[in-house]
Amino acid sequence: MSSWPAETKYISHSTARIDAPAKVTGRARYSSDIQAEGWLYGMILRSKWPAAKILSVNLDPARQIPGVKAAVVARDGAFNIRYYGEEIAAVAGTSKQVCLDALRAIEVQAQVRHEFVVNENEARQPDAAQVWPGAPNAPATPRVLENGSVDQAFPECEAIIEGFYTTPVQLHNPMETHGNTVSWTDEGVTAWASTQGISSVRDGLAGALRIHHSQVRVITEYMGGGFGAKFGAGAEGVLAAKLSRAAKAPVRLMLTRFDQALAVGNRPSSFQKIKLGALADGTLHAFDAENYGTAGIGGGADAGGGGGGADIPMPYLYPVPNTRVKQSAVAVNAGSARAFRAPGNPPASFGMESAMDDLAVKLGLDPLDFRLKNDPGKIRQREYQLGAKKFGWKEKYQQPGRSPGVVKTGIGCAGAAWPAGGASPFTQGEATVNPDGSIEFRLGVQDIGTGTRTVIAVVAAEMLGLKPEQITVRVGDTNFPPGPGSGGSTTCPSISPTVFNICSKVLQQLQTQSGLADARGLNWFAACKKLGVSPLVVHGQWEPGLSADRAGGVQFAEVEVDTETGLVTVKKILGVHDCGLIINQLTLESQINGGIIMGLGYALYEERIMDDLSGVVLNPNFETYKMPGIADVPDIEVVLINMPERGVIGIGEPATVPTAGAIANAVANAIGVRVFSLPITPAKILAALGKVPPFVKA
Amino acid sequence: MNNSEPENLGAHSRRTFLKSLGTVAATAATAQVKSVAAELEKANAEKIIGPEAVPVTLKVNGEKLKLLIEPRVTLLDALRNYSSLTGAKEGCDRATCGACTVLLGDTPIYACQKLAIEAQGIEITTVEGLAKNQRLSKVQQAFLDRDALQCGYCTPGFVMSVTALLKKNPHPNAADVKHACAGNLCRCGTHPRILQAALQAAGVELVSKSEIVDYV
Numbered sequence: 086m087s088s089w090p091a092e093t094k095y096i097s098h099s100t101a102r103i104d105a106p107a108k109v110t111g112r113a114r115y116s117s118d119i120q121a122e123g124w125l126y127g128m129i130l131r132s133k134w135p136a137a138k139i140l141s142v143n144l145d146p147a148r149q150i151p152g153v154k155a156a157v158v159a160r161d162g163a164f165n166i167r168y169y170g171e172e173i174a175a176v177a178g179t180s181k182q183v184c185l186d187a188l189r190a191i192e193v194q195a196q197v198r199h200e201f202v203v204n205e206n207e208a209r210q211p212d213a214a215q216v217w218p219g220a221p222n223a224p225a226t227p228r229v230l231e232n233g234s235v236d237q238a239f240p241e242c243e244a245i246i247e248g249f250y251t252t253p254v255q256l257h258n259p260m261e262t263h264g265n266t267v268s269w270t271d272e273g274v275t276a277w278a279s280t281q282g283i284s285s286v287r288d289g290l291a292g293a294l295r296i297h298h299s300q301v302r303v304i305t306e307y308m309g310g311g312f313g314a315k316f317g318a319g320a321e322g323v324l325a326a327k328l329s330r331a332a333k334a335p336v337r338l339m340l341t342r343f344d345q346a347l348a349v350g351n352r353p354s355s356f357q358k359i360k361l362g363a364l365a366d367g368t369l370h371a372f373d374a375e376n377y378g379t380a381g382i383g384g385g386a387d388a389g390g391g392g393g394g395a396d397i398p399m400p401y402l403y404p405v406p407n408t409r410v411k412q413s414a415v416a417v418n419a420g421s422a423r424a425f426r427a428p429g430n431p432p433a434s435f436g437m438e439s440a441m442d443d444l445a446v447k448l449g450l451d452p453l454d455f456r457l458k459n460d461p462g463k464i465r466q467r468e469y470q471l472g473a474k475k476f477g478w479k480e481k482y483q484q485p486g487r488s489p490g491v492v493k494t495g496i497g498c499a500g501a502a503w504p505a506g507g508a509s510p511f512t513q514g515e516a517t518v519n520p521d522g523s524i525e526f527r528l529g530v531q532d533i534g535t536g537t538r539t540v541i542a543v544v545a546a547e548m549l550g551l552k553p554e555q556i557t558v559r560v561g562d563t564n565f566p567p568g569p570g571s572g573g574s575t576t577c578p579s580i581s582p583t584v585f586n587i588c589s590k591v592l593q594q595l596q597t598q599s600g601l602a603d604a605r606g607l608n609w610f611a612a613c614k615k616l617g618v619s620p621l622v623v624h625g626q627w628e629p630g631l632s633a634d635r636a637g638g639v640q641f642a643e644v645e646v647d648t649e650t651g652l653v654t655v656k657k658i659l660g661v662h663d664c665g666l667i668i669n670q671l672t673l674e675s676q677i678n679g680g681i682i683m684g685l686g687y688a689l690y691e692e693r694i695m696d697d698l699s700g701v702v703l704n705p706n707f708e709t710y711k712m713p714g715i716a717d718v719p720d721i722e723v724v725l726i727n728m729p730e731r732g733v734i735g736i737g738e739p740a741t742v743p744t745a746g747a748i749a750n751a752v753a754n755a756i757g758v759r760v761f762s763l764p765i766t767p768a769k770i771l772a773a774l775g776k777v778p779p780f781v782k783a
Numbered sequence: 784m785n786n787s788e789p790e791n792l793g794a795h796s797r798r799t800f801l802k803s804l805g806t807v808a809a810t811a812a813t814a815q816v817k818s819v820a821a822e823l824e825k826a827n828a829e830k831i832i833g834p835e836a837v838p839v840t841l842k843v844n845g846e847k848l849k850l851l852i853e854p855r856v857t858l859l860d861a862l863r864n865y866s867s868l869t870g871a872k873e874g875c876d877r878a879t880c881g882a883c884t885v886l887l888g889d890t891p892i893y894a895c896q897k898l899a900i901e902a903q904g905i906e907i908t909t910v911e912g913l914a915k916n917q918r919l920s921k922v923q924q925a926f927l928d929r930d931a932l933q934c935g936y937c938t939p940g941f942v943m944s945v946t947a948l949l950k951k952n953p954h955p956n957a958a959d960v961k962h963a964c965a966g967n968l969c970r971c972g973t974h975p976r977i978l979q980a981a982l983q984a985a986g987v988e989l990v991s992k993s994e995i996v997d998y999v
Contacts, residue, residue: 097995105927108935109919109942111870111910118869126864181860182853260874260882260936260970309872309936310970342875464998471996534934534971667995671930674993679933679972707879707968716961718974723993 086630087585089666089729095547097727099671103539103553104307104532113307116279117339119266125154125177127328127338128184129321130191131347132173135418135700136201136217137166142174143192150190152183155332157324166195167217167382168418169700170347172320177328177336201418203695205354205379208415216382216416226413227375228396233407238371242362244447245371250359250436251762252745253692254379255352256345256710257425261309263349264339267325273300274326276318279339281311281533282570287563289318294326305531305561312683313424314350315533316570321349346705350423351693353395353414354378357436361400361444369459372405378432379415380422395422397429401437402500403459418700424572426680427503427738431687431745435763438499438746443759446485452750453478453498464726465500468639468661471724472498476641476659486757491648494656497750498641501742506735507634508578510627513566516545516587518595518621522610524549525557526587530568530580532560535737536672537576543669544581548588550606566624574735578632581668581733587625594621632733638662638740640681642747643719646755648774651767653689653752655719658744663726665734670725677723677740684744686713689764832900839899843868844912850899858902859883859894862909870910870939874968881967884940885909891947893966910939913946922946922984931980933971940967945981955985 089096107113132139140163144156159172166173176187200214207213239245265286266277274294278286283303291298308315325338340349355378362371378395395414445455453473457466473479481496488494514528526545532538538560542553549556559565569579595604595612598621604612643657658681667673690711694703704710745763753759758773772779833854841848841861850865859876862868862885874880876895883894886908913920919927922945932938941964948955948963955963960981969977979989 101927102930102932104935105930105932106919106923108932108938109910109923109926110914111868111939113935114869115872115936117873118863120864120867120869180853180856181864182855258970260880260934260968261872262874307935309874310934312970339873342877467998534932536933663998670995675930675933675971675973675976678975682972682974683970706877707875708877712968712970713972713974714968715964715974715977718972718978720992721975725993725995726998727995728998 087589087628089631089732090547093547095543095553097667097670097729100539100543100553100669102536102672103542103558115261115307115309116266116277116305117261117264117309117337119277119337121266121268121335124266124335124337125179125332126181126184127175127177127325127336128188129172129324129338129344130174130188131170131344132166133169134166134195134197135169135203136198138196138198139164139166139173140194140196144174146190146192147176147187150183150187152179153187154178154334155328156187156191157327157331159320159324165217168347168420170344170420172324172348175324175328175338177332201700203417203419203700204697205356205377205415205417208379208417209377216418220416227411228413230410231408235371235373235407235409238407239362241364242370243365244444245360245362246440246443246447247360248440248443248759249761250357250439252355252432252435253763254354255425255687255691256693257312257314257350258345258710258712259310259312259314262340262342262345263315263319263321265322265325266335266337267322267329268335269326269329273302275302275304276322276326277304278322279308279315280305281315281531281572283529283531283561283563284567285316285570286318286322290322290326293318293323301563303563308531308533311533312426313428313572316572319349342707343705346693346702346710348420350421350425351381352425353380353422355395355397355432355436359436359440361440363444363448367448367450367455367458369403369405370407372400372408374399375411377413377415379417379419381419382416382421397433398504399433399437401433402462402502403437404461419695426683427742430501430503430738430742431684434499434501434742434746435749438743439749439759442497442750442753451482456498456500460500462500462502462637464663465637465639468663468726469498472639472641472659472661475722475724478641481643485754488755493646493648493755494643495646495751495753495755496641496643497747497754498639499743499746499750500637500639501739502635502637503574503739503742504635506574506578506636506738508582508627508632509569509575512568512579512583512627513624514568514580514583514587515566515622515624516591518591518613518616518623520613520616520618520620522613523557524555525559526584527559527565528568528580528583529563529565530560530576531571533571535571535576535676536669537571537580539672540577540668541580541584544584545588548585549591549609551609574636574738577668577735578733579627582631583625583627585631586628587623590623590625591621594623630732633665633731634734636663636665636734636736636739638743640743640747642751644748644751644755646752646770648756651770653765653770655685655748657720657722658747659722659724660740661724661726662736662739663728664736665731666729667725667727668733673725673736674723676736678721680737680740681721681744682713682718684741685717685748687763688745688748692764837900840903841899841907842905843907844909852899854898854900856899857895858885858897858899861899862894868909868911872936872939874936879968880937881940881944882937884943884967886943886947889947889950891944910942913942920946922949925980925984929976929980929983931973931976933973937967937969941969941977945984948981949985953985955981957982
């Protein structure tokens with residue numbers, strides 16, 4: 086079986102992102118920058134009702150506006166609206182302004198349903214409104230998983246805690262909204278898509294437009310972030326194609342920031358009732374939990390493997406011998422959830438890691454020691470020990486609430502697992518080696534900002550004895566051999582072995598054709614020259630033994646809490662993560678930083694807020710949906726656990742999982758009481774301290 | 784409000800508002816009520832441009848950009864959709880994300896909040912205008928060296944904000960950088976690297992805090 090070289094020049098070192106020059110100069114063309122010949126602007130008319138039946142849509146007044154080139158309905162005939170923001174129609178015109186005028190001109194006849202529900206807890210009531218006529222009324226029967234004998238086990242426990250830990254709906258909010266430029270001519274469809282999966286867009290468009298896969302080409306040279314929300318063609322992609330067909334011109338249809346909050350995914354909420362007990366020696370013994378959350382109109386269940394469901398892995402990292410877990414998803418009149426960076430794991434980590442700290446406190450144990458006793462993860466054990474030393478845990482830890490003064494400090498930690506990951510074994514790619522020694526790699530994968538292009542260049546340079554800047558990398562085109570969707574921390578473990586395989590074949594063939602024993606490095610150009618006039622084209626695929634699945638990590642947080650204002654300031658985060666064989670240290674660290682910062686937003690700021698009366702998202706923009714800014718970002722330190730023997734793994738998901746739990750535990754350690762609900766806002770801090778009454782919804 | 788009588792809306796129109804202003808001014812002056820109102824109306828009539836497309840000339844990155852656009856077109860829209868300058872990005876179109884940051888003179892502004900017609904006559908610099916003769920600017924090079932970008936969509940905005948800061952203050956500290964970048968958002972979480980890049984561009988020596996530790 087193949088193995089990675091032991092001595093490396095580029096792998097496990099730092100190479101600057103090869104597309105950085107294009108990105109820092111504005112030369113990089115993102116999907117929203119595409120200006121296809123004769124392109125039109127596209128826009129979507131969305132429902133202003135959370136529940137309605139659309140009877141008819143009159144597009145004629147819109148079509149009569151000068152500059153409007155096409156208008157299409159989202160669905161033919163009468164149809165149900167299930168949430169505020171669902172698509173009704175779309176227009177294409179010569180300018181954004183023309184489209185805005187056209188949207189206002191469309192006449193919609195609807196039967197408005199005044200009964201709807203956007204709140205999970207209200208939706209669970211027996212008399213709750215139906216999400217749409219015919220929708221299952223009562224909440225689904227909980228899915229129950231039971232091990233051991235929970236009811237017998239609790240009386241055997243030395244200490245038991247109970248808590249109701251809740252997490253909000255979180256919005257992905259990539260900086261570039263969802264959208265495409267689509268050109269549909271008699272030859273077929275070309276879509277420049279802002280996507281994490283070009284193949285999924287191709288398949289989705291072909292299916293929705295009833296044309297062959299071979300008639301659809303999807304191109305994603307640069308895209309502005311996805312975090313799980315950008316797979317498939319989407320309603321906006323299909324509408325752009327239909328508009329293009331009708332207008333006989335390419336249509337660029339990017340969502341507005343408002344649209345983004347309504348219709349293209351989110352992380353489901355969670356409401357976790359947890360009862361956790363341990364024996365006198367500190368061993369976890371019994372776990373009884375009930376969790377529900379909403380995935381919007383969808384009632385999907387599974388989230389552990391990458392979907393957008395509301396179920397979460399419980400009791401997460403800890404194999405409690407007696408467990409009972411009941412879970413159910415609650416449908417509400419809001420946009421569906423989608424996969425969101427480590428689906429299910431950040432809420433699971435927050436709930437369980439909070440419960441772990443609460444139980445440790447009750448047992449009089451240091452929460453870190455309590456974890457070391459109960460976490461079976463060997464790598465995490467090592468990470469906790471390394472991290473504790475670097476962080477100064479033993480020196481800094483004090484009993485909850487012991488910090489003196491008005492501004493209190495506290496520390497906390499939490500662990501993460503990303504049980505999925507691994508590679509897509511179907512990944513393929515090809516390389517063209519030219520007689521002048523230039524070489525180009527083509528893979529049908531996309532670079533969503535994780536440094537995929539650079540990974541390809543680094544692996545190829547290492548294998549061929551060249552420099553990364555000598556490697557031309559082309560990605561983001563379904564005309565190239567198929568690559569994986571960029572999700573689930575699978576991209577790097579999919580493409581690295583594929584490039585390895587291509588390079589092995591390149592060297593083999595080059596050596597055979599040139600007669601040189603070793604075509605690498607100094608011999609490269611001589612070997613290529615012997616190709617004569619015909620370039621060498623080599624096809625390769627993923628091969629086993631060079632990558633692994635599963636990844637974990639632990640994080641430590643230090644916070645300051647102002648007990649008069651309730652303001653939490655995160656001072657420091659230390660992340661210790663298993664990284665397998667590190668491919669490119671520079672971009673790897675960037676991803677870990679990013680995961681931590683996104684987790685910080687989840688801990689302290691982010692929450693989609695719905696209006697019960699209108700069904701609208703009340704904070705569909707950046708002034709009211711708060712995300713971390715540069716001034717909120719603490720001192721971040723990262724320790725990369727190098728395990729080349731494991732091969733290549735992904736890091737995108739595990740890096741964001743434990744942050745909120747670690748911060749929540751640090752806050753509880755600082756103020757001596759638990760804030761059970763994310764985001765930990767100043768109001769919730771003050772309520773937990775008894776300084777203001779808790780917020781009760783009218 | 785009764786929508787069937789749109790004339791009633793005139794009670795709040797700009798024209799009648801100006802008329803009432805005229806009345807107040809004239810009353811204060813105790814004379815010439817009608818002529819002041821007429822004067823204002825005339826001046827106002829002369830300033831109305833649009834709603835149809837009008838010629839607009841922008842000075843962008845040292846070159847003249849002549850466009851025929853409606854007066855309601857923003858500077859961002861003009862750059863991105865009426866020329867090929869797509870470096871400035873649209874992230875929110877409402878002055879909250881900073882992806883559209885450009886320099887108006889030396890001042891960083893949100894291009895989505897400026898009408899193109901208002902931006903005439905002042906030198907506009909976009910991210911495309913920073914590199915000279917294929918050489919990256921100091922700030923661009925620092926972003927590359929420090930990996931101060933991931934998906935890169937917010938990057939042009941941050942690069943412009945940091946560029947503007949260094950023009951005003953060549954020796955900023957970390958707090959200055961954070962202040963200068965307070966109006967820019969990044970969802971990939973590249974902030975620590977942006978801070979490092981800005982400080983590197985300002986000539987500050989930096990020490991990396993991360994480390995690789997072998998498992999065994």
